[in-house]
Amino acid sequence: MGVSYISSRKKKFEDSEKKRRINFGKKVQEMRRKAGYSRNEFCNIINISYDALIRIELGQVDPNTPHLEEKIKKGLTKSYMVITI
Template sequence: MIDFDSFTVRLSRIEGKRRKEFGDLVKNTRRELNLNMNDLATRANISGELLLRIEAGLVSPDIPRIPERLLRAMEREVMVIA
């Protein structure tokens, strides 16, 4: 028999770790590109509040198109620097 409570707790931990890793990746990349949070949020067409929550690991990277928007916003900066 499956212990659904235990499964839910383990799934929650995995999701939390994934959110944190994604947030750290966004934050570190943004800093490497010398972008402030407002610049990246504007380029990605998201609110500064949402970006703050993403970088803190409080928001799932599975929100439709958010990872893609962030990646494109940071790629533009890479192309300008390169």
């Protein structure tokens, strides 16, 4: 028996979703590095766990997770002032 049309379409959709998650994760990692943040620093800035950031960068998290992309963008555009006394 061959693969049904529906199974074939479902597999293509799953593959494209996987690619989208992986591309998003790579982009997050690239932008974090360009901003000069370690993973620990970035986790503190955007208030997520280290494990969550690892899953994002490995493409295991759906970028459509509510507020995820917005939170990451804000974290990458924040500027912090260091005040010394």
